[in-house]
Amino acid sequence: MIDVAIIGAGVIGCAIARELSRYSLEISVLEKEADVAEGTSKANSGIVHAGYDAAAGTLKAKFNPRGSAMFPKLAQELDVPYKQNGSLVVSFSIEDTARLEKMMENGKRNGIDDLEILSREQVLEICPQLSDRVVAALYAKTAGIVCPYELTVALAENAASNGVKFRFGSRVSEISRIKNGYKLAFDDGQTLETKAVVNAAGLFSDEINNMISEKKLKIILRKGEYCLFDRMTENIPPMTIFQLPNEMGKGVLVGRTVDGNMFVGPNAIDVENRDNLETTAKGLDYVLKTAALSVSDLNTRQIITSFAGLRAHLESEDFEIGELADAEGFFNVAGIESPGLSSAPAIGEEVAKLVAERLSAKPNASFNPVRRGIPKFREMSNVERDAAINENPAYGKVVCRCETVTEAEIVNAIHRPLGATTLDGIKRRTRAGMGRCQSGFCTTRLLNILARELNLPEEAITKSGKGSELLIGKKQ
Ligand SMILES: Cc1cc2nc3c(=O)[nH]c(=O)nc-3n(C[C@H](O)[C@H](O)[C@H](O)COP(=O)(O)OP(=O)(O)OC[C@H]3O[C@@H](n4cnc5c(N)ncnc54)[C@H](O)[C@@H]3O)c2cc1C
Secondary structure (H helix, E strand, O other), X not given: OXXXXXXXXXXXXXXXXXXXXXXXXXXXXXXXXXXXXXXXXXXXXXXXXXXXXXXXXXXXXXXXXXXXXXXXXXXXXXXXXXXXXXXXXXXXXXXHHHHHHHHHHHHHHOOOOOEXXXXXXXXXXXXXXXXXXXXXXXXXXXXXXXXXXXXXXXXXXXXXXXXXXXXXXXXXXXXXXXXXEEEXXXXXXXXXXXXXXXXXXXXXXXXXXXXXXXXXXXXXXXEEEEEXXXXXXXXXXXXXXXXXXXXXXXXXXXXXXXXXXXXXXXXXXXEOOOOOOOOOHHHHHHHHHHHHHHEOOOOHHHEEEEEEEEEEEXXXXXXXEEEEOOEEEEEEEEOOOOOHHHHHHHHHHHHHHHHHHXXXXXXXXXXXXXXXOOOOHHHOOHHHHHXXXXXXXXXXXXEEOOOOEEHXXXXXXXXXXXXXXXXXXXXXXXXOOOOOOOOOOOHHHHHHHHHXXXXXXXXXXXXXXXXXXXXXXXXX
């Protein structure tokens, strides 16, 4: 019997796993997909919200400001790019500006002090890209941006280096109570016994809860669609630009990723199907028209792709976090919609403490919080590039030309702890395939390298796990 089974390897499950590895416990993360960050954690706005908008008194208001404050140290420990570039909520009328004042007061109640309302003239000084319609803005200096999947990978790698086991392709299909714990059954008939369970199953967290608790949950699936622009787009706003929130969420924003792409979105549409990630002409049209209210000159010719993510919304409008009243040792971390990414470090810390207390766990004396990422050729100076190529000639072979990713980085991504086994895994660890050509040129080269390094036939290489094979019908 292991000590803790965490269901779900999104940013939440991985943040909890890393925090729990500070204790001497036998921990497994169980993930139905082939890699970490295959759920909502791969497709969101990547914003570390300052924490002014969650209604005071809610769990969102508790964890968002705490999580956001933890980011600078966490990003340094995990070697993950993070920028505190600030955010604006813009208003288009005097009446809306009154709502900004209310938001600022709410932020102060949440402990966010350095908020400011800026006049049109003041805000244009820090963000000249704003449209003529903007009359004022709420400025939050502490808002930031992070790459959500790179963060998830880093949390998971660090947890794995500290002893946490990850089981991919392991969907938990049944849970039953046993003496001193729970028995989990997987699709393939295997089982696992554990003293404690953490339900971090994202869009499926209601299903996992409902397998054990009498207090049933229902996740409402709320889709958000985005357009992503090329990094070469000129005049990208330096900070995130929100409009005032509506009853469906934070509304359409104009942002920049930590890697320098501009993006606009998301809209908010309730859908039925947990794998409805398609983008629609109607949705993207709405997103572009709404974003154009905030900024002038959106150059739509620079759009390189579109994508969508699903929010795990609960009717309570809040996160559901803690041990179940009717199931000792079973912890829910459910309904983690936005600001879930911003809150992840704080949720990880809190849930790990609760679980450790329940199991009377001792500290892990050999815990090491530091993880080093893959050295990026595109960020090196010419002198550093020379040295890297001298040491490892694979740094001299550029595989992804749009993002300048070398073979050395790809091989590193495959062979590090929890290394990539799929094309998407390589993409999220190195950015190979994320540029303007959207992997048109590098797919076959990535496939060859994966097959060579994993010692597999090319037909066995997939985009994102079983069922997404890239080559079919190859002659023997
Ligand atoms: C459009 C959109 C924009 C957002 N923008 C932001 C933002 O800017 N800032 C912010 O703070 N937050 C944002 N969020 C919220 C944030 O993305 C989520 O809170 C966060 O990613 C949730 O992480 P998670 O680990 O709970 O879920 P997930 O990442 O979905 O992980 C859950 C995992 O559980 C696995 N799983 C499910 N069922 C099982 C099972 N039975 N057995 C095994 N594994 C299972 C899934 O495969 C998945 O990998 C946004 C969300 C959306 C949709």
